[in-house]
Amino acid sequence: MPTEEIEEVSTGVESAELKHLRVEVRSFLTKAREDGMFSPHCDSWMSAHSPDFSRTLGARGWIGMTWPREYGGAERTELERLVVNEELLAAGAPVAAHWFADRQIGPALIRNGTEEQRRRYLPAMVRGECFFAIGMSEPDSGSDLASVRTAGTRTPDGWRVRGRKTWTSHAHSAHHLLALVRTSPADSGARHAGMSQFIIDTNAPGVEVSPIHSLDGQAHFTEVVFDDVDVPKSALLGKEGAGWAQVTAELANERSGPERFLSTAPLLFELVARMGAVVDAEVGSLFAELQTLRTLSWQVAESLQRGESPVLEAALVKDLGTRFEIKVVDVVRRLHPVHPDLTSSDDLSRLLAEAVLHGPDSTLRGGTNEILRGIIARSLVS
Amino acid sequence: MNEEVHAVVADLLTSAQADPAGGSWSEATERPVFDRLVAEGWTRVGLAESLGGSGGDIHDAAAVVAACAGSGHLLPAAEVVISAARLLELAQLELPADAQCPIPLMTPGSRDEAGRVRVRTQRVPWARWASHFLVLVADGDQTLVASIDATTADVSPGRNLADEPRDDVTVHGVTPTAMAVVPRPLDEVLAQLRLAGALARSVQMAAAIESVLELTTRYCGDRRQFGRRIREFQAVQQELAALTGESAAATAALTHALAHLPAPLGWPVAPIATAKIRTGMAATRAARSGHQLHGAIGITLEYPLQKFTRQLWSWRDEYGTEYEWAGLLHADVVTDHASAWERLAPVESDDPVPVR
Numbered sequence: 001m002p003t004e005e006i007e008e009v010s011t012g013v014e015s016a017e018l019k020h021l022r023v024e025v026r027s028f029l030t031k032a033r034e035d036g037m038f039s040p041h042c043d044s045w046m047s048a049h050s051p052d053f054s055r056t057l058g059a060r061g062w063i064g065m066t067w068p069r070e071y072g073g074a075e076r077t078e079l080e081r082l083v084v085n086e087e088l089l090a091a092g093a094p095v096a097a098h099w100f101a102d103r104q105i106g107p108a109l110i111r112n113g114t115e116e117q118r119r120r121y122l123p124a125m126v127r128g129e130c131f132f133a134i135g136m137s138e139p140d141s142g143s144d145l146a147s148v149r150t151a152g153t154r155t156p157d158g159w160r161v162r163g164r165k166t167w168t169s170h171a172h173s174a175h176h177l178l179a180l181v182r183t184s185p186a187d188s189g190a191r192h193a194g195m196s197q198f199i200i201d202t203n204a205p206g207v208e209v210s211p212i213h214s215l216d217g218q219a220h221f222t223e224v225v226f227d228d229v230d231v232p233k234s235a236l237l238g239k240e241g242a243g244w245a246q247v248t249a250e251l252a253n254e255r256s257g258p259e260r261f262l263s264t265a266p267l268l269f270e271l272v273a274r275m276g277a278v279v280d281a282e283v284g285s286l287f288a289e290l291q292t293l294r295t296l297s298w299q300v301a302e303s304l305q306r307g308e309s310p311v312l313e314a315a316l317v318k319d320l321g322t323r324f325e326i327k328v329v330d331v332v333r334r335l336h337p338v339h340p341d342l343t344s345s346d347d348l349s350r351l352l353a354e355a356v357l358h359g360p361d362s363t364l365r366g367g368t369n370e371i372l373r374g375i376i377a378r379s380l381v382s
Numbered sequence: 383m384n385e386e387v388h389a390v391v392a393d394l395l396t397s398a399q400a401d402p403a404g405g406s407w408s409e410a411t412e413r414p415v416f417d418r419l420v421a422e423g424w425t426r427v428g429l430a431e432s433l434g435g436s437g438g439d440i441h442d443a444a445a446v447v448a449a450c451a452g453s454g455h456l457l458p459a460a461e462v463v464i465s466a467a468r469l470l471e472l473a474q475l476e477l478p479a480d481a482q483c484p485i486p487l488m489t490p491g492s493r494d495e496a497g498r499v500r501v502r503t504q505r506v507p508w509a510r511w512a513s514h515f516l517v518l519v520a521d522g523d524q525t526l527v528a529s530i531d532a533t534t535a536d537v538s539p540g541r542n543l544a545d546e547p548r549d550d551v552t553v554h555g556v557t558p559t560a561m562a563v564v565p566r567p568l569d570e571v572l573a574q575l576r577l578a579g580a581l582a583r584s585v586q587m588a589a590a591i592e593s594v595l596e597l598t599t600r601y602c603g604d605r606r607q608f609g610r611r612i613r614e615f616q617a618v619q620q621e622l623a624a625l626t627g628e629s630a631a632a633t634a635a636l637t638h639a640l641a642h643l644p645a646p647l648g649w650p651v652a653p654i655a656t657a658k659i660r661t662g663m664a665a666t667r668a669a670r671s672g673h674q675l676h677g678a679i680g681i682t683l684e685y686p687l688q689k690f691t692r693q694l695w696s697w698r699d700e701y702g703t704e705y706e707w708a709g710l711l712h713a714d715v716v717t718d719h720a721s722a723w724e725r726l727a728p729v730e731s732d733d734p735v736p737v738r
Contacts (some may be wrong), residue, residue, distance in 0.1 A: 013641045019729045026729070090723045265723070272715075272722040279716065284708030287715055288635065288659035291652075291726060295634040316630050319623070373623030374616065380599045380626065381613065 018083050025087040028060065033091065040092025040266040040347070042354035045259040046361070047220050048094030049170055051131070057088075057095070058128025063102050067110060072123035078301040086258045086294070092266035092351075096170060096220070101125040103257060104250045105132040105178055108197075112238030112246050117199065121176070133202070135165040135179030135224060136247065142167075143371045145180070146191040146244065150226060152181040152198065158232040159183065161198065164225050167365075171209045171222040177202055179226075180243050195243030199235045200226070216342065216357040249309055255366050256300035256314035261293040261321030263362055264328040267351040271332050274348060282331045289324045293317065312379045315372040322362040322369060329355050383640060384438070384445040391424055391449035398455075407456045407545045407689075416457050416511070419450075420482045425459065429467040434477035440643045443467060444585045444636075451586035452593045454689045456546050458508035460582035461485050468578035469516050471646065472571060473527035475562035478514075484529070485512040486575055487551065490568055491528070493519045498555040499528045507700075509537045509549035517553065518575075520568040527571075528558035542696035544689065570648075577649045579701035581639060584657035587665045587697050588632040590690040594672040595629045597687055598622065601676055618675060625671040628664040635660035652725075655711040662704035665694035 014022070032038060037056075041048040057063055062084045067073025088095050106125055109118055124130030141147045150163025161181055171177055177200045184194030202209060206229035211219035238246045268286060275283070296317050303310040332338075332352055340353035363369045398415045419425050428443025429435025443463045450459040466484040470477055477484060485508055491501030501517050509515075512532040519526040536552040564571050602613035602622055612618050639657035642650050669691040673680045680687040698704065715725045 022727065023729045026724075086727065090727070269722045272712075275716075277716065279709055279713045281705045281708035281712070284655070284711035284713075284715075285659055285663070285704065287711050287722070287726060288656040288663075288704075288708065289631075291638055291656045292631050292635040292660045294727075295638040296630065299634065299637075313630075316627050320627050320631055370620065373620045376623035376626050377613065377619035380622065381603065 014083070018079060021080055022083050022087060025062065025084050026091075029087060029091040029093055032056075032093070038092075038094050040270075040351070041094070042092065042265075042267050042351050043263045043358040043362075044092045044266075045089060045095050045099045045263070046169060046365075047096060047216075047218060047354070047358065048092070049096040049173060049220070050094035051097050051128070051173070053094045054098040054128035054131070056128070057098070058126055062088075063098050063128050064106050064122065064126035067106055067122060067126065071110070071118050072126035078305040079298065082258065082298065082301045086262065089258050089262035090265050090269070097131050097173065098125070098128050099259070100134055100169070100174075101130065101132040104134070104253045107253055108178065108237065108246065108250055111249065112197075112242075114234070116234060117237065121199075130176070131170070131174040133168050133171040133174035133177045133222075133224075135168050135171075135177045135200070137167045138164060139166050143368055145247070146195075147186075148180055148182055148195065150179065150181050152183045152196060152231070155230060158230065158235060159198065161200065161226045161229045161231055164223065166212070166221075166223045168222050168224050169220050171202055171224050172211060172219075174202055176200065177207075177224060178237065179224075180247055183240055183243075192244040194241055195247075196240045197237040197243045197246055198231050199237055200229060200231055204229050204231070206230070214361070216354070248311070251367070252300065252304060252309050252311050252314040254314070255318040255372070256297055256304075256310070258294070258297055260318045260362075260366070261290065261297070261324050263322075263358065264325040264351075264355045265290075267332060267348070267355045268328045270348050270351055271328075271336055274336055280335055282335065286324070286328060286331060289320075289327075293321050293324060296320070312376060315367070315375050318366060319369050319372050319376070325355075325362050326359050329359060383448060383637075384442045387427065387438070387442050387445035388449050391419075391446050392453060394418065394422070394424075395449060395453035395455055412456055415455055416483075419446075419457070419459070425462050425482070426477070428463055429470060429477065432476075433470050433474065434479065434481075435467065435470075440464070440581075441640060444581075444640060447582060447585045448589040450589075451693070452589035454593065454686055456544065456689075456693075458483055458485070458511055460586055461507050464582040464585070465575065465578045466516060468649075469527060469571075469575055472564045472566075472574060473562040475516075475527055475529065475560060478529075478560070480513065481529075482513045483508065483511050483532075484514045484516055485509060485532075486516040487518070488572070488575065488579070490572070491517040491519050491553065493521075493526065493528070494555065496557075498557055499530060500553055500555050502550075502552045504550045505540060505542075505548040506551045508547050509535075509551045510539055510547050512537075514559070515551065515553065517558075518568060518571060521563070523567050525564045525566060525568045525571040527562050527564060529560040530556050531559050542700070544692035544696050546693070546696065573651075574649055576701055577651065577654045580658040580707065581643075581649070581654050583697045583701050584632075584636050584639065584654070584661040587661040587694055588629075588636045590693050590697075591629045591632050591661070591664055591668040594668050594687065594690050594694075595625055597690070598625060598672045598675050601679075605677075612675075621671050621675055625668055625675070628667045628671070632661040632664035632668075635664075651714045652711060655707040655714065658702060658707045659704040659711065662698040662707075665698045669694045 064073045065076040152159035183196040206227040208225040212221040341349045342353040344350045423436045426436040489503035515530045517528045534556045538550045540548045635657045639653040642653040
């Protein structure tokens with residue numbers, strides 16, 4: 001990852017270069033929306049899945065933009081990436097297809113991957129042609145990730161994987177899955193030892209992906225069963241047994257981004273547009289919270305740029321940000337009552353329905369807020 | 383914020399520990415502390431040397447104010463170093479060498495034909511400590527800033543929840559010791575002064591919240607119940623994490639505002655409103671969490687938590703509550719030409735109308 005020095009007092013006030021990039025992305029999105037390429041959705045990074053749109057973004061250089069040039073990236077800064085992602089989410093654009101690859105799988109491959117793995121996956125990810133899902137949770141391993149039971153046993157050519165992953169977003173339309181697998185027997189004295197990460201082809205024999213219908217009637221989640229799936233040695237990411245440390249290193253990328261506070265932004269902006277010249281303090285409070293969250297997320301991006309792993313700060317962003325997202329729903333209901341309806345032709349009604357139905361997930365995914373608060377509290381001691 | 387300045391002033395204040403027994407505020411013990419800040423030039427930080435200041439900018443001034451607010455000392459630093467300095471800057475009025483404690487009045491005064499200034503106003507921060515009052519007087523589409531010798535004013539004492547002076551002031555026809563003109567209408571100058579006050583309180587609240595977090599973290603690590611340190615209970619951890627989040631948010635909101643300063647032509651509304659709203663919100667929650675986690679010891683006068691929480695409960699309401707500022711912020715963000723997001727993440731410079 002690039003680690004060049006960045007300006008010190010930059011928080012909140014963007015350089016001309018960043019503003020230029022913002023204009024570029026914003027103009028593209030305005031036109032794309034006018035051309036009917038998408039309509040805005042709440043939670044679009046999780047639920048609005050469009051391989052075509054992802055390919056279009058890839059062609060513009062907005063996927064994997066911080067990655068090294070030799071793997072197709074543009075070696076742009078974390079702040080540039082933040083600007084692009086803020087714009088995409090504020091517009092409610094359909095970015096779910098490539099989101100995980102861009103956010104954490106690519107960076108994980110750059111940190112831990114072999115040369116062959118990087119060359120094989122990263123350039124395709126950058127083009128918006130290679131999508132990844134994340135295989136962490138299991139039926140009996142939710143917040144307690146160290147208890148995963150999906151097991152890899154040695155074979156002459158690699159490993160044989162057997163087990164079950166669940167709540168895996170979009171595995172049915174992903175080409176690969178990065179799975180956390182137990183490769184040595186569980187040791188109660190060292191719970192975090194003996195796990196490894198494997199890149200598994202979702203079409204490999206023995207992989208069965210089935211949809212989980214969530215309460216909005218959609219099926220972004222899947223269950224993935226590994227029925228003795230043979231994976232080659234070349235599918236191991238990083239070191240055997242180092243899976244826990246590798247997964248932990250992804251968490252700052254996973255938890256601090258603008259998707260942790262902009263998921264209901266399209267709803268907020270629709271509300272503000274509807275209110276016209278009517279002014280209300282509750283809306284102003286939401287703006288203040290939003291700008292504060294943007295500043296915190298900006299600081300995490302700067303920290304990532306310096307090559308640090310700001311896990312605590314990322315947990316704070318996610319805890320504060322997801323609570324803010326939910327507050328937007330309440331303010332809309334108070335200030336502009338409308339029946340929430342996923343099928344409504346009225347954007348406010350539809351966006352409200354999306355925000356309400358996705359509300360419970362926002363404080364669960366990526367580590368429940370209670371687990372995150374535990375991480376935050378324990379960090380005060382050390 | 384200038385971390386070096388913060389560290390030096392914080393050290394000075396720690397060594398000048400005024401109330402070894404905790405307890406409430408005492409004018410007699412705090413006076414020498416303020417005198418020392420004055421003597422070492424810290425109360426003139428952020429004001430240009432050409433105006434009688436020690437130089438530096440608002441990032442240095444904020445560091446001085448934050449160090450004071452975080453120390454638990456009760457001092458008029460915010461009024462002098464941020465609000466008065468901002469008004470002197472707008473008026474290009476030089477601060478006399480003997481002006482140890484200039485305090486701006488938020489109520490405009492009047493001026494008679496002989497040039498004598500009158501004003502009557504309530505709840506002026508630290509008026510009884512003032513060496514000078516800075517009084518605004520409308521003069522057509524300009525504004526006069528008159529410096530009044532504070533000994534010529536009637537000051538009747540009052541206080542806020544933290545026992546900080548909030549005094550009533552009456553100036554009965556006094557000839558100013560100095561005067562200057564801001565070439566902008568009174569309402570704009572008042573708005574700038576109110577922004578300075580709001581920023582000052584935001585700086586103070588963010589610093590006091592950090593002190594609440596420090597005290598509370600330490601207490602949860604020391605206090606034992608049911609045979610364990612209370613920080614080992616998950617319920618306590620959840621509350622402590624919420625407090626940490628509020629402190630981080632308050633600091634970030636302030637950082638956001640300071641990133642837009644200095645702006646000599648006119649301080650912008652949106653970032654400062656954002657800071658006052660978010661630090662005010664955090665003040666309420668942090669005071670609540672801090673007390674809940676401390677249990678009964680926290681509500682005693684002897685234990686220092688109350689110094690910070692009583693200040694937070696006062697400061698959140700001074701220079702506009704978060705609700706007042708939130709209405710203004712919504713109004714500021716809504717324009718005919720742009721969507722909310724275009725205003726929150728602007729791509730063009732949207733500096734407000736220059737004040738000078």
